[in-house]
Amino acid sequence: MDLVEIEQKLKAAVKDSEFLKKEGEVASYIPELENVDKDNFGMALTTVKGQTLAFGDEKIKFSIQSISKVINLIMALEDFGPEKVFSKVGTEATAYKFNSLIPIDEKVVNPFINAGAITTASLIKGGDVEERFNRVLAKVRELSGSEDVIFLEEVYNSEMKTTDRNRSIAYYLKSKEIIEGDSEEILDLYVRNCSIGLNVRQLSEIGGVLANGGRSLKDGRQLIDKNVVKTTLSLMSTCGMYEESGRYSIEVGFPSKSGVGGAIIGIVPGKCGVCTYSPRLDKFGNSVRGKKVLAEISETLNLNMFIGGNNGNF
Template identity: 75%
Template sequence: MMDLIETERILKLAIKNSENLKCEGEVASYIPELANVDQDNFGVSLTTTEGETVSLGDDKFKISIQSISKVIDLIMALEDVGAEKVFSKVGTEPTEYKFNSLIPIEEKVVNPFLNAGAITTSSLISGSDVINKFNRVMKKVSELSNGDEVTFLEEVYKSEMRTTDRNRSIAYYLKSIGIIEGNAEEILDLYVRGCSIGLNVRQLSTIGAVLANGGRSLDNKVQLVEKEVVKTTLALMATCGMYEESGKYLIEVGFPSKSGVGGAILGIIPGKCGVCTYSPRLDESGNSIRGKKVLAEISKTLDLNIFI
């Protein structure tokens, strides 16, 4: 078990040591509603596989999870249609290209954490219509975050739908070459709805802890995600979760993570804990600058690197 008093001390120190970065980077203003957040917000939360949580800063602020939703999309697609079907359409390799790139799309999308990959996995989620499918997504997120209230950030959704021309072009291109089946507009709508889910760092670190616990609830009573699905998801988070920075990040931080342009980074340390940081100023790859710094420091100080 982790010493929570010592963990809190280390988190406070990591926050202090990252203050010089609080004004570096820019928020994701290409989604207008995301530009309205306080750019100096910062929160961090760590939840152990025993269900104990330490959180500091803006830990109740509902963050637009954006691309962290790709983790949920992948989990649900794997559970709904199986790995063979998913990976007939989406690959498993890292890429040097940006998260919203069209370049890597040929017979299949390079990996599920590009926008094209997540639009594809969204197309594989079962349900009678968009609302039914999204209700299933919200239910899954609620289960993984210990039954806490999950918020749909409708203004973020509307803002993103008005400005998502590039993702719309990706969806229609995927449809044209047969990677996605069904209505491209409805699939895009589901994908954007997932990006517009609002969670705080405590909820996100709880989701991370469940995945760190092999997909079992933190009271160990319920298998919320199949163990094989967890294994696949964490492997892809490790290699692809931080976009074209994934290799460098894995060297510096050393555990599976997934970022979102809302400013959150979710990290998972198998068998130990989930951790989430929130700072909305991003680097050119779309990853939180201050969040990366804090995660690197606590990884080193708390000995969380999975490779040593």
């Protein structure tokens, strides 16, 4: 399939989803997140050959929110290896909400609920919080191939003021000896990571690198270890969309991760990364319109991993 055809299908999906423009609610538990134009919509797709197509509000920067959980996991795996990481977080989906403390026992059930991502944040190496966060920011910039990834300080400040639940989780993890070190610092890093700001084009580029087995789209350099990519995509596939991960997998059929900022990143291994941004969420915290667009292009561009009719490259 050539780029022109892909472009047509994407445009069709965007158009077909317009009726959902007003569906769902913007996340309100972080006050600053409400200060966006709720009707915005942007999307981008990056092939493993390095071509990017972008549409709509493609330049608007949004906070990455829970998509940072993917970055936390990648960095924890690179910094400490799977044995250590999976002694602290498990690998199984859960029926509990993303901010629940129940699926925390000897370890946290998986790295994509808040408790799991606070735990992986605790496994990112570095000196003080500032230094560790700078490593994260550098990683995101490298993966997105863009220096213009920013720290959204207002979002960070807003979230820090209202983050009672995450603070509760951090101290709980500390009391269970799942995290070591200072709970307040780990929470601080976790919230900073959530407050990273970028646009759909940049996020789609990160998806492209993951689709490409961790290799740079520019020079083929291995930016993320191949086993880390494999592990990360598998977990996105089984646990990436909260309590509806199974349902989403049926409808869309490739590894994805959503954030309450309104973005969804999807990865079609060997083919492309894709990103949508639309801030209105369903009750699980997933973007309503984003899901619809991804389900449609999964069909029209034949991206569902479970139907192998067309497994050649685009």
